[in-house]
Amino acid sequence: MLQAIGLTSAPRRGLPAAVDDLTFEARPGDVTALLGAPGSGRTTALRLMLELEPGRGVTYFRGRPLHRIAHPPREVGVLLGDVPGHPARTVRGQLRMLCAAAGVPASRADDMLEAVGLDDLQDQRLGTLSTGMERRLGLASALLGDPHTLLLDEPAAGLSPRERSWLFGLVRAHAAEGGTVLYTTGDPKEAARTADHVVTVHQGRLVADQDVADFARTRLRPRVVVRTPHAARLAAVVNREARAAHRPVEVVGEGGNRLYVYGGDCAEIGETAFRHGILIHQLAHETGDAGPVPATGPRPPGAPDAAPAPDAAPAAPVPAAADGPAPGRRPPVPAAIAESPALPAAPRPLRSPLRPLRYELRRLLGVPATPLVAAAALAASAVLAVLLARTGRTPLPATLAGWPGLLPLPPAALGAGLLGAFSFGDEYRYPVLSAGRGTVPRRLGLLLAKLVVTAGTALLLALVVVVVDLEALRLVYGGDLIPVPENWPSLCANWAGLSVGCAWAGLLAAGVFRAAAAGVAAVLAVPVLVTPLVQKALAGPSARSIAGLPGRLRELAWTQWPYEVDRWLMGVLRVVVQPVGAALALSLTALICAYLLTALRRSARW
Template identity: 55%
Template sequence: MIQAIGLTSAPRGELPSAVDDLSFEAQPGKVTVLLGGAAAGKTTALRLMLQLERGRGVALFRGRPLHRIPNPTREIGVLLGDTPADPSRTARTHLRMLSAAAGVPVTRADDVLELVGLSGLADQRLGEFSRGMDRRLGLASALIGDPHTLLLDEPGDGVTRREAAWLHGLLRGYAAQGGAVLVTSRDAKEAARIADRVVTLAEGRLVADQEAADFARTRLRPRVAVRSPQADRLATLLVDESQRADHAADPVVGRAIEVVRESGSRLAVYGSSCAAVGEAAFRHGILVHQLADEVGDTSPVTPLHRADGRSPGPTADVPSATSPPDDADPAPAPGPASAPAPAPAPMVRVLQAARAAIAPKGTDTVSDTLTLPIIGATVPAARPARSSTPVVEELVIPRLPAPGPAWPLRYELRRSLSDRTGLFVTVASVLVSLGLALLLARLGDAPVSRVLTGWPRQLPFPPAALGAGLLGALSFGQEFRYPALAPERGTVPRRLALLVAKLLVSGASALALGVCVLTADEAGVRFLFGPESVTSITEWPVLAAGWTGLLIACAWAGVLAAGVFRSTAMGLAAVLAVPVVVLPLVQRMAAEPAARSLAGLPGRLGSSALYQWPSGIDQAVSVAMRLATQPVGSAMALSLTALVCAYALTMFRGWAR
């Protein structure tokens, strides 16, 4: 159940609030539609419920506010606007990344792709998807965690009627399994097709909260649906008699008749009644196959079950019912008399229910014609016959295990490995460093350490350090550019776990970049200038530790800065600010006389210790002290400290809001 209580958005200057004191409920097992115009406040209401918008009020999901739900993806499926996905990724890669974030098995990605009819396009780039495919992918993203609740913002906007018919059937099937569905729409006819309850908004306020039958009867334009092999002749006669009635005031036919030709044999007559149309057809000897009062649009539409061109067979392409996935409900213990037949897998049950909502002839429906379901219409609608038993008692939402502690690490690994921009940055950094290393080796006046790192004295930072910073900035910058996890705020520990995963993966990427740079530079210099051009380095521990620390620190600075400023460009700018702004300040401070020299500090620490240190400890402490006293090391430490404090302040302020 979804409960919205007193939702009110923050003031917008002199303009009124987009949502003002909105309260409603969305029951499980039913489809609830938020209906309103372009500026009615529907999207703002959803964003307030998801804590993505500042304001007041409470939104409860099965009795809990969002910040009390430890894993929102497993409770709430969200689709706001277009699918926030990187166009360079494939559909399967995107959903596998989200499956790691939701803490569900990786096979769930293939399950939801099959459910939405995209399994044949799993390896296609998202940038090549059509509008209908994008909406299917967005619905698959919302269903990845098998949530109990769906919040969809105009999911049928911009799609064809066949796509919309499939979508409506899927939502009906999902609700039939006990889920709560909340959908926004601007089309009253669409709301009547799919809704069990319609909540109408205007200028951010609640106008009406009605059952779908009452809404269809009071808000939609009634008409007479006629099907006849002589549709053209009947339409002409009705229009002619209507025009004559304007002069003669004929009470039988009526006035202001509007006839709309919908298909080869189907007419929609507005401003008349079944009795008037039937009498006119009888007087002129016209055969009529269908004559019924309707509300809205019930013209036949064949749902487009799949977008990949494959056959939509009943269950041929879905996982076998006899071998449910690992996260399916455990089968009940067989009774002493006979063992019951195994229940279908969760995705199979949802697919069967969805197809039953728009089932073809021969299924157990109220009507044997394939039409869009219309709530409250007087004609039969192609919808499964509802039993008197409440749907909530048939809840079959899978019980999945709680996500383990490795979920953020798996998510970040899949995100980084599927990011083509990161690969381009790595290759570019290695090539630039190799070019500078060859140039320094050719000049012959630079130390071997600067040759191997590709770091001329004229540059405050080596290219590899900037590349590592950009990799770190992309780690969080891509999250804000393609906010796949935006609706899932979660608790503070959950966001901290994601931050730790990004720091670990970006640090490992920076370390791998450093190794590639050193290897490529040494190999290139040896190949062009001979083995004698690269002499042995006496202080290799200092070089290795300094090189590793510099790259990892730059990557972490990029991660933190991008998280604070919500931009990849700002994350890279923060890394560039270290050598340009912070480093000169540290050098100026280091030029002043120190209170006490740090020379000989490792020896003094060793002599004051209670136990004799191992021989390697003195060397490690000496290397660490030498790096810490370098201006670059001090500048990086100061920058990281400031960014950690800024990120913590930003995160906790956002959570408190």
Template identity: 55%
Template sequence: MIQAFGLTSNPRKGLPPAVDDVSFEARAGHVTALLGAAGTGKTTVLRLMLELQQGRGLTHFRGRPLHRIAHPSREVGVVLGDVPGHPKRTVRGHLRMLCAAAGVPVRRADEVLEAVGLVSLRDERLGTLSRGMDRRLGLACALLADPHTLVLDDPADGLTARESRWLHGMLRAHATQGGTVLITTADPKEAARVADRVVTLETGRVVADQEAADFARTRLRPRVAVRTPHAARLAAALTKEARTGRRSVEVVREGGNRLFVYGSTCADVGDTAFRHGILVHQLADEVGDMGPGAQEPVPPAQEQASQPTPESSQLALEAAPPAPESSPLGPESSPLGPESSPLGPEAAPLGPEAAPPAPETAPRVPETAPRVPEPAAPAPETITSDTAPPTPEAASGRLPAQTGPEDADRAAEPPSEQSSTPPASPLPSPAHPTPPASLPASTPTHPSTPPLPDLPPPISVRPAPSPLRPLRYELRRATGVGVGFLTGAVVLVTSVITAVVAARIGHTPQARLLAAWPRELPLPPAALGAGLLGALAFGDEFRHPALAADRGTVPRRLGLLAAKLLVSAVTGLVLAALTVGCDAEVLYLFYGREVARVPAEWPALGASWVGLVIGCAWAGVLAAGVFRSTSGGLAAVLAVPVVVVPLVEKVLEGPSVRSAAGFPLRLREVLLAQWPFGGERYLAAVARVIGQPVGSALTLSLATLVCAYLLTTLRRGAR
């Protein structure tokens, strides 16, 4: 269960807050929809609930706020926008990385891939997936840790009707098993068809909180959409016949050749057009939206897509009508019943004023025609009859909350024999819509209703918390894409070329020559490469998050920081060793052994080299975590030699009153132990490294970044 209390975003400059005092409840076992047009604050509400945006209010997930939950991904599965993943990572690799982050077995990745129908695409890159496959993968990421609650921001946006039905079936299956589902949508018909409860937002406030049946009765209204070149004649004829028969009919003319007829049926409108010899290009049942934004114009792309084709045209009347027995408007041959509406059987009106249902022996026609969007003009011309306006009827395409046995039997009629056998795919057949969403989770469905899509099996045994979990996640993150390997190859090539050119020009000491570090460069290529790899350590969490934008795949704790520092240190060591080895080998091939010899003071130089590379890598990791940006991490690495080193040198330029001469001997006396193998030499080398301007600047920078990281982490944890 989700309980939101007084969610209010921080006010913007000179503008009211995007969300103001939003409170609602999403119950377990039900699908709840946040309905509102673009800009009404739906996404802001979700971000406030997930603590991704600063504001006031409180949200409880089964009685606890999100920051009090030890493993948020096990409680809440979130999909905000596109798939949160690196575009070069494979589908299976991405899910396995998230398995390590969530602490679930690796086989869970294959289970969710099978549930969402992506087994055949497990080796595809995320950047190559289509919109529908992207949404499937996002749902797989949300279901990976077997959460109790699903929070999805406009999940059906950009999907086809078939993909939308599959997605809604998955959400219904999750709710049927006792989970909580919260979605956002801008389509009132989708909200009434999918959700059990609809919370309507307008200008950042809750204007209605209704059950789906009540929402459909008060917000939606059945109508007949007509497209004809003689719209004015047909409107006048319909109005005249309604007045003669004393029926409540409202005719709204929009777009020149379009009519919307309220309070009538396709059969009545078609009969009127036939009697008056009016050509009709389109005739279909629709569900009109009577709420805010109902009169928004349809984009040109949708208007063009809604034009009927010769194969899918509902009706075409000629000027010279045929005999009544063969008329396409006859009840025996007319394919224009509620079941054949472009909106599908879900949108067929069930009110008393709607068209009468077909006999129980007549097969139901499967939904094959595409959904026709409802265009509306800014200022429609309304023609009404003299009688009182009709009462809006429930037309959401679902059974009301309390239905009788006759309505239930009519809604569960067997599908048509003409419908083809559904393919072996996780997508449900168009002729088998999902069960009515308004029925409680515990209500048994009709025996003829097909089963819901299969969800991944629940996780029966979860592994105990392990300190190696962040390390496993970091290893999968670092090795899942080829950025690290490509960066290492570029560093090696650049280092070799720099060393060869510097040896030919001269004026570069032997020690700096092996490191490919001329005096003109602020840092050697190996140190820059290690800093870049360190700066990329937090890139996946901040640019491609798994839970939500500011939380990251793994909670920002010291365990994750330690794992990133360890992996970056090992990477820096490997890069430093490979760089020196490749430089020495190439210098020997070009100029002989004299240039490639090992310096006599190699312990101190080796300690300096290793400290420089690892320090740059750590600086990149810490700066990326503090500034939440890869470019910020790389800038912090470059700032050490460019900004901090000159300051340290200026401080050390003054006369030295005290010196550290004899430090190894005094250290041995304090410890009262003999250092094996001359260990005091290595300790002295490390001390000399720290005493140099570069070492002092790097140590000072690392200390500052560690304090800043801990400060930001503790502040976010306290919030």
């Protein structure tokens, strides 16, 4: 059971709250519709339930708030707005990445693709999917963890009648197995056709909490729609004859040539128009919306239903709509759903610290940007290395790195920084994990996984660049062996630190400023802005020296480390005091502090 108690959004200054003290419940085994006009607070209410929106109140999912649930994907499946995901990612790759985040085996993705009818489109890119296919993928994503509760925001928006029938059939099958379903809609007729219970909100407040039969009786009523070029004349004639016959008929004009007649039928309206020589272009029965049920304030679940609207028709069978069963009746499950086996149950989520690491690896390798950036860095570095070796005036380390003096950073470091910036930039442009509690930067495990993966990617790219540049030099200028410098450990440490530092600078800056462009700017700012300042600071006179620091540290330590460690420690210190190394250390420190401050501020708001 889902219980929403006192949901209230934090209003903007000078504006009323989008959701104001909203309290209702959705029962297991039922499909509950949260009905309201655009701007009534339906989506905000869902976000408050998922703790994605600042505000007050609490939502219990089978007796527990979301932040007390160990594995939210196992309890709550969510579809908010468009299906999140990078448009270049494949359907199967998207689901496998979400499987890693939810802690379920990757084979679950194939099961869900078959369940929603996307198994033939598993290699198609997300950016090429139609609206109907996106909704199927969204349902597959929501059902990955085999959740008990489904929260769907406008799931049928933009779908054809056939797609709507399929979607609500799948939702009905989930509820029939004991699950709880809550979806938002702005169409009263759709709510009456597809839901068992309807919760109506207006301006963020609860105005009705009804079973679907009561809702259809009090909110919907039959009417005759008439389209004629003489609408005003026909309205006057119908009203005059209704008063003469003492019949309760109401005529409402809309759009200049359209009339809605409540209390009459097509035969009476057609005979009246014929007797008076009025041309009719359209004459049909339909189910009309009588407007939201008035209420004086929010009511707790179980309170009596609000009084019927003043213009509501007496209880009577409501005619069926053209694209679904009669409002107020439980729709049958489509044959395609009824004949197919039940949705496969997901195994219990895996409790492993490698879950965010698996997710990040699938995120990195699931889009073409990663190999394109790496290939561009390799090609640019090889070309620059060949050109630098031709002049013979560039030192060997700079030649192997493909780093001419005109460039602020070598191509490998720029590529590593770009991949780091994409790591968080893609999360904000295509927020795959937004349905989980909170935004991505507040997930410490995921941040650590991103740091590890970007560092590994940067080191691999740096190593491959050196190997490719070396082979390019041998291919162009002959097979003579290139001598290994004596200070190769220090050079390797410098090269690795530069690559990893650029990758982390791009990663953290994109996480702080929520944009990949900010990450790239932070990477370029290190050699362009920060390094000159550090050089000026280091150029001043100094009466102190770090010589002998390892020995002093050994005296303070409880245990004695080998003397070989002294050489490595001094090498690391030499790397740090280099202008680029010091600039990277300073930039990373500032970005980490900014990242922690912004994360703590967002946490405090919740």
